[in-house]
Amino acid sequence: MSFPLLVTLLVFILIFFLRMPIAFGMLASAACYLLVKGADLSLVVNQVMNTYYTNYVIIAVPLFIFTANVMNTGKITDMIFKFAGGLTGRMRGALGHVNIIASLIFSGMTGSAIADAAGLGKIEIEAMKDDGYDPEFSCAITAASATIGPIFPPSIPLVIYAMLSSTSVGALFMGGMVPAVLLSLFLMIYVAIVAKKRNYPRGEKVVWKTFLAFTVRAIPALLTPIILLVGIYTGVTTPTEAGAIAGLYAMVISIFAYRAMGFKDLMNVIRDTIKDVGATSIMIGAAAIISYIVAREQLAANIGNWILGFTANKYTFLFLVNIVILILGMFMDTSTIQLVFVPIMIPVATALGIDMVHFGLVVTFNMMVGLSTPPFGMLLFITSGISGTPLKGVMKEILWPLTVMLIVLVIITYFPEVTLFLPKATGLM
Numbered sequence: 001m002s003f004p005l006l007v008t009l010l011v012f013i014l015i016f017f018l019r020m021p022i023a024f025g026m027l028a029s030a031a032c033y034l035l036v037k038g039a040d041l042s043l044v045v046n047q048v049m050n051t052y053y054t055n056y057v058i059i060a061v062p063l064f065i066f067t068a069n070v071m072n073t074g075k076i077t078d079m080i081f082k083f084a085g086g087l088t089g090r091m092r093g094a095l096g097h098v099n100i101i102a103s104l105i106f107s108g109m110t111g112s113a114i115a116d117a118a119g120l121g122k123i124e125i126e127a128m129k130d131d132g133y134d135p136e137f138s139c140a141i142t143a144a145s146a147t148i149g150p151i152f153p154p155s156i157p158l159v160i161y162a163m164l165s166s167t168s169v170g171a172l173f174m175g176g177m178v179p180a181v182l183l184s185l186f187l188m189i190y191v192a193i194v195a196k197k198r199n200y201p202r203g204e205k206v207v208w209k210t211f212l213a214f215t216v217r218a219i220p221a222l223l224t225p226i227i228l229l230v231g232i233y234t235g236v237t238t239p240t241e242a243g244a245i246a247g248l249y250a251m252v253i254s255i256f257a258y259r260a261m262g263f264k265d266l267m268n269v270i271r272d273t274i275k276d277v278g279a280t281s282i283m284i285g286a287a288a289i290i291s292y293i294v295a296r297e298q299l300a301a302n303i304g305n306w307i308l309g310f311t312a313n314k315y316t317f318l319f320l321v322n323i324v325i326l327i328l329g330m331f332m333d334t335s336t337i338q339l340v341f342v343p344i345m346i347p348v349a350t351a352l353g354i355d356m357v358h359f360g361l362v363v364t365f366n367m368m369v370g371l372s373t374p375p376f377g378m379l380l381f382i383t384s385g386i387s388g389t390p391l392k393g394v395m396k397e398i399l400w401p402l403t404v405m406l407i408v409l410v411i412i413t414y415f416p417e418v419t420l421f422l423p424k425a426t427g428l429m
Helices: 003-017 022-037 042-053 056-073 076-088 094-110 113-130 135-146 156-165 169-175 177-198 208-233 239-257 263-296 299-310 314-329 334-351 356-371 378-387 391-397 399-414 417-425
Strands: none
Touching: 003 022, 022 263, 056 076, 056 113, 056 156, 056 239, 056 263, 076 094, 076 113, 076 208, 076 239, 094 113, 094 135, 094 177, 113 135, 113 378, 135 177, 135 378, 135 391, 135 399, 156 169, 156 334, 156 356, 169 177, 169 208, 169 239, 169 356, 169 417, 177 399, 177 417, 208 239, 263 299, 263 334, 299 334, 314 334, 314 356, 314 399, 334 356, 356 399, 356 417, 378 391, 391 399, 399 417
């Protein structure tokens, strides 16, 4: 390790322990590297600008963030919850199943775990608590089900991965469908077991006419993922254009179909979107200069050679990557893991013959596990905060849902066709 790279690493670690924003830590580390190296600091600006001007797909990120914010402002989340409730009927632990089904539907509109937990999650947790569910269980299953969002299309993390790896966004989106449905089914099995053991209440009997009324009211919202996916997979729109259409459509139905968003609400949505996009953009920009340093120091090549010297088995490599991401996910934000660690591993995965769609789904799924993993899982803090439930109890209750997620992670890691079947069947690969 060269001296400038050592200085960069030490500065980054120091900033991490000082709990400064990671994006600024990455920029400060990069600036220290260039100063020690005697290079021009304008390289930071050049690398950041090149990232934004040469990656058309990255424009999809703010568009999907805007869509998520619109969905949470209007009555769309309420419509989804009622529709999902009609599907579960008299099942024991019905609201737990509603929680998971609603998250799966909502994920087809926004692709954001945070948006799911903060918006739909508030409705879900309050309803479950009012129906006699333990608050800790309600928060834990909400956090676990929210991780479906970034796996099922559209997905903001998968869009960023596509930018990093030059992989087809359409193939990644299609590849995420089976793992998302698989996780939903496994979580529902877990809910059924817990509901029987703790004698959680059954759902209310839904009259056919009432369910039909819920469905009709929910149709405008339910059409969102259909419009998105049909546009992308028929080739009529790119993922970026589909994101723009989704944002416009969500705004139109919130204003005209549900009459739930006025001018003031729209301004708040735009303001929140600008804040979210600003934070994301700083992270991506900071990652661009870190990627430049990694390339200049040949860090990826050196790590790749070390790993290939240690093992030439791709499944052993995937096991090591999963362990590292799981550990990092306990302490670091997923954006940092994706933008700093994953790009270093991509060349190694390519050298071992691992399909980039498969690799993208494995690392993305793993990062979503990190969002619900103590001690710093973001979804745990969100669900605890919006419900007023002690964090300690939520962390204890999340352990079994985490086990379920890890089982699905093992399946998609060692059975690649789970993620590759649909992209191949649809001709995207």
